[in-house]
Amino acid sequence: MTMRTFSKFMLLTIISLMGAVSATAQTGPFQFYAIPPCRIVDTRNPNSTNGGPIMGSNVQRDFQVRGVCGVPTTAKAVSLNVTVAGPTQSSFLTLWPSGGTRPVVSTINFNSTDPALANGAIVGVSLTTNDLSVYNNFGSVHVLLDVTGYFQ
């Protein structure tokens, strides 16, 4: 019991030192709100917060999810489908709540031969204006995010 308490304490300390909130710090339980499917990000569109340009190599972009497509600003996480289109190299994307260090995880892996590929995910969102970060490892690729619900 002591060890568990200690480790929880240590974790919170680390987070406060970083001065940011990460997904691992968020707590529940949260309830799910189903919404009509809605395209929230499409980098094939003209350049904008949730539009172009295409994701380049070793590039991170921060998108705005809360307040768009019926996702309220109080949402803590979203249910979404991430689609990659026209990748120039085999690569992976990482999705995580904005503001924190990029975690060593992958949300979707794809080959340069995939014209388009999708994966479903549940990802936390932060309290910053642009609340969802996406990282592309190699090459350039278009990213599409379609939300189907949120947690709060």
Add this chain to the structure above:
Amino acid sequence: MRDDDSLTLGRYSSGHRNLFTHAGAKIGYSFVLHSMRNLNETGPTGEDVSMTPRMLLRIRIAVLCTVVALCSWPLAAATVSKLNDDVLAPLRASSVTKRILLSNVPLYEHGTAKIDLEEFEVWAPNGKVVVHDGKSVQYLDPPPMRFFRGMVNGDPESFAYFSVDGRSGGIYGLVATRDGKFSVNASRRRAMTHDHSENGDRGEDFDYFLTAFDDSDTIPMTGQTWECGVDKLQAMSPINKRILAATDALGHRVVAQGITGTQSFAMTVEVETDDELFAAAGNSIPNVTALATNLTGAVSTIYNRDLKTNVLQQNLHVYSGGPGMDPWTATTAAGGLAEIGNYYHTNHLALKRSAVVMLSGKATLSGIAWEGTIGEGDLAASINSVSTYSGAYAWCGSIGDLSGPFTSTVPDPNLTTNGSLYGMPTGGNNYWPLEEYAHELGHNLAGHHTQCVAITSGEAAGTNHPSQLFVDMCYTLESEQSSPFGACARGSNYTSAPAEKGTIMSYCHNVLPGGIPQSRFTFGQAAEVSHHELDDYMLSATGPIGPYGGTFNIVTAVGTFTMSAITAASTVGPNSVGNTASVTTTNGGTPTFAWTITGGTITSASNIASIAYTAGASGNVVLRATAYKNGTNGGGFINGAVGITDTKSVAIVACVAPAISTQPQSVAVPAGTGVTLSVGATGTSLTYQWYIGTSGVTTTPVGGGTNASLSVTPASTTTYWVRVSNGCGTADSTAATVTVTAIAAANFFILSPCRVLDTRGGTPVPANGLMNLVLTGKCSVPAGATSVAINVTVVNPVVAGLVTLYPGPANTVKPLVSTINYTVGRTLANNARITVGIDGSINIFNAAGTPLDFLIDVAGYFK
């Protein structure tokens, strides 16, 4: 065997073609003006030196075939075959589109051709048939003819011209390919009554014939001589052949920058006839009108193809008073040309036109025209020592001379055999009128005889020699270059000239006997000199001041001038008023419009883009719109650069009041979800307007809600209804309520994984189609579940595509999202949480051209 889409018609050897193809053809070079000056200023007699270029022009006349006595005429050996009526049916369709493709036209022994046609206009706006009966002058509207022009697919040298007679429905056409010439003519199955009404005759009353001509159908002129200019008419120094100054790297002569793809021209032609032609045409005003109009239409087709020039017929003068009751008394071509110049100087000095063409029925066996005079209406000159006025005049003899050597049958709609109706030739000799019209008008445009235009160096100006190449590759020996035609080329050694090098402006291909039998309706291949000679002239002639200082009634259009199809309701009520029809144009500046109507009455102005009309009692209203681009020079004269035409048929249908057959249905959806409401209704020419609120209360119309279906995404619960209307009533639907449900908080419930859909062995998700799947009650998903956690799998797709899952019911508007993308042959899965519709269903849309096997496995639900 030749495929009809890739006809190989060429007779060219590559060697010949190379001779006439020059690199870097697009050089700027004012060929016409300077070379003509230079040629004459260095003439052998020196008499020309004191003359201005304008004066020099006045003496430039060309004669086509001058020696009568030695001409002889064999019988035509044309092949006539019955033409399947289906081939021409598209031209007769009640609602013809602007572009028509005639298929399976049997032009070839072992294959058929496709002919690509566009509708165009032959008459200039406000053009009239001016009938002079010796006592009075009548101004008649042009006949209700429709005109089509185009080419045989795969043959860039071809041309095709068709007209449809609006009174009789008869179709007449002329097709020339690189290999042959064909006419299409109609013969009546029964005698025509004289009181033919607008609707009294149909195309079905005709049999159609295709006449193919072979080499023996040309006009042979045994022993004929020919010349390059008209100098013999002048007591002046001869104007000899032209030699082009510039050469390319290979030493070939090059000319002209050419007319670019974005430029086009138009010229309006005043057409004169005489009482001899009227008599030859059976003393029939419609016959003369149809003959002249079809000739102008065929000339315009050729000129449009080669020179991007539309030839518009302005006024057509018909002399119906009988022998001696026209103003034309001359008995020779040269005399006729002088006469018409004087007549127009006296009577029509102010009449704006690009040229005047006389189609004479006199058996004079020749045509004659002033050269390089387009738009020049009144130049004083002297011919044969008689002071006359010259200008843009062309005189064409032996048109409709039934007994003379250039026999050309004049149209007679009452013919019941395979006749030559409305000017479409059925025998080789009958090409004479078209050949002559195109040739003489070509002189007005500064076109020289092509046997007199040299394209390689080697000889000095004034002689003609085998060592020098000419456009049509005709030449004569120096020993033959003597009196009476001076140093101009003439003689008998033309037989080595290849048939395919013939042009409209060639003597030896058009009228000479023996080895060169092909008359050819072309100004030459685009790369060849005769074409570019005229191109240069056209380009230089269209400025504010032409090359000779004149004001040119000829228009350049920069940019492609287009007109839309007619926009009008497809049906109207009997005697209904206030019907509208409109067209739009591009690159037209301020165009002029001309509308005609049958089966109704135009109640607005008819020279505007949008008209109003009243329908007749029954049948069809046929609307015809033509747009003309207005000239930017020529003193404001309306001479359309392009006359573009469209025709639309509107059925007159008795009005049936609207009635609702299927009411719009109420539906419930989650917030943010779109739905489509629809209504079914019966009645004629229905229009729709959707409203919000109680049925019958029209205070809140839905913007854009004017179709049978309405797609909306209301923010809150809203009631809709639709009013269906037409000219004789309205019908209101019942109201349908779109209930918007709030998004509820839901907890997650885990299920044992369960396959809720497997289309393998059953019905796949359709290609580019929708499958609606009710989930509640299956795999333990309860009613009231707001979303499901699922895994979706595409099984061995045949094509690439994507699937979109979204909440039901089936009429929910599909959102622009995707759930899984797939590629060929790759079975692939994805996980998703999909919102469930109020009715417990989801929609599965497959965006691909092939049906898809699809699996859905449920892992849990939210409620």
